[in-house]
Amino acid sequence: MVYRRSPLMEERLANNRDRILLATRKLVAEGGFREAQIAAVAALAGMSTGMIYRYFPSKAELFVEVLGDAVGAEIEILREIAEGPGSAGERLHAALTCFVRRALRGPNLAYAFITEPVDPEVDTARIRYRKKFGDVFKAILIDGIEKGEFPDQDVDASAACIVGAFTEALVGPIGPTTRNTHDQQRLAESIRSFCLRAVGGASS
Amino acid sequence: MVYRRSPLMEERLANNRDRILLATRKLVAEGGFREAQIAAVAALAGMSTGMIYRYFPSKAELFVEVLGDAVGAEIEILREIAEGPGSAGERLHAALTCFVRRALRGPNLAYAFITEPVDPEVDTARIRYRKKFGDVFKAILIDGIEKGEFPDQDVDASAACIVGAFTEALVGPIGPTTRNTHDQQRLAESIRSFCLRAVGGASS
DNA sequence: CAAAAAAGTGAACACAAATTCAAAAATTGA
DNA sequence: TCAATTTTTGAATTTGTGTTCACTTTTTTG
Structure with a gap:
């Protein structure tokens, strides 16, 4: 050779x-x-x-990798917050704020990653990644419940609900409407309040 | 002729x-x-x-009509609950229970209607219909806030969050896992609690 | 530089479905 | 029954992309 x-x-x-x-x-x-x-x-x-x-090997695998990279980066950021200092309520607050802000910054990307129709293979990956997002929140919840900060609850369901809640609240407005910064902040605030109340922590 | x-x-x-x-x-x-x-x-x-x-005229329009019919029927049922008797909290409770139960009864259909990848035209319709679901909950929320049952909140965001929350919590388990009735009831209960707390009504 | 091997090209191919349309069958009223 | 008209058929066409592969170019080493 x-x-x-x-x-x-x-x-x-x-x-x-x-x-x-x-x-x-x-x-x-x-x-x-x-x-x-x-x-x-x-x-x-x-x-x-x-x-x-x-x-x-295929377009699907390329997409999955792109999706994974992007999601991985987001999760890294969230995880840092989740494992950082502060009460569970504070960390949840920070995580939610961060996530909503970042999603609103890149609307198309967020839409693509959250719900755009693609082939099943990619979709399977998407579901997996969503679960990972949920896991970050779940960790905070478990911690909060242990410390008596949050009432006892089904953490799997709650985590899924949180992911779903901001997903839905974000994607609706994301598509057609381009929002100004003020509206975005209000939206972020609304979603955050909703989730915090749901989890049983401080409401605002 | x-x-x-x-x-x-x-x-x-x-x-x-x-x-x-x-x-x-x-x-x-x-x-x-x-x-x-x-x-x-x-x-x-x-x-x-x-x-x-x-x-x-096209497959897409056929799908949209099928989607619309199915969603329309669900919404009709929900609306009946929403406009029925009882406190806002009770109606919300009933609506959530009903929706989760029905979705779990026909998992594939629910999956298809909630998130299965399809072409953009159908997806646009899906977003519209999701909004309609949200509107039903929004109506209950407005009523509840007016009557002082729920704290003041961004009803649009809350409605979207509710739809997103059970959507996400349902679709995860819907795909691969087939659950028994007991698990289903627990899941329904968990989602319901989450949403009710989030909205500020009675927790259980 | 030459030979061997790999990297790189892009037109051709494959494929799965949606959609069309010329022809066949069915319906109607006289 | 017959001609006019509509409904129905399903094979052929279209379409849009993903994927392949025979060929060209580049890189490497003796």
Whole structure:
């Protein structure tokens, strides 16, 4: 054999992979998954369609990875808050605020990740990731209940309800309406209050 | 002209239309929208594919109508509760119970109507219908706030949160898990408590 | 530079469904 | 029954993309 992958090449390959992911993310952020056809991704990444398949076995897996990366980042942020200092109520408050704000900042991306219709494979992943979001809240709830801050409750259901509540409250307004900062803050505040009351912590 | 549509024919036509709707509903209930291809619908309804297009301009519009009919029926039931007797808290309690129960009874249908990936046209309709669900709860909330039963709150946000909360809490378990009646009742109870606390009414 | 191997290309292919439409069957009124 | 008209059929067409693969280009090493 007279060819062996050099470190430089290695780097270029990794680079290509990143470019694909980046291009996909960008397209999804702009026009949702439906705008992110392989041809479009390839064009934006400046490579051929065939190339994509050198790095990802299928469009679905590419999407799942993009979804996972984005969700993973969000969860990391949330987890930091969840495991940080403060009472359970405070942390829940902070987590909710943070999440709603971030979702409103990138409406299309949020829509795509929360509910845009895609193929079943991607959807399965989405459900998994939603569960992960729930787990972060669940941890706070368990802690709060242990410390007597929150009343006893079905933490799985409550966690799911929290995720669902802001999901729904966000996606409605996200689609067509573009809101100003003031409205956004009010919305964030409303959702937060709802969830905090629901969980039994301080209402405002 | 020697052909004029007779009343008998008129009836047959209407019948065909109903058969199409029925077949579609059935297929969706069994295997979601994805199983309800035009060919399958036609086969189940006992007619040719071309026939479908005599009654519906496109698959999307057929789906929208099926979705609308099903949702309309649910909303009718909810509205009856909402406009019925009892305190706002009681009515909210009843409405939530009813909704969760009905959804759990027909899991696939609920899944299809709540989140199954479909094309954008249908999805737009779905968002509209979700809003309608929200409106029913919103009405109860407004009433309850007026009567001093619930604390003042952003009723739009709260309504959306309620819809989102049980939607999420239901769809998770709906997909793979088939639950027994006891679990279902617990789940219904959990969701209900969450929402009632959130709204500020009696907790249990 | 040359040969071997891998990376990269993009037009062609595959595929699954929705949709159409020319022809066949059925209905109607005389 | 017959001609006019409508309904019904289902094979063929269309459509939109994902995916492949024979070929070209680039990279690597002797």
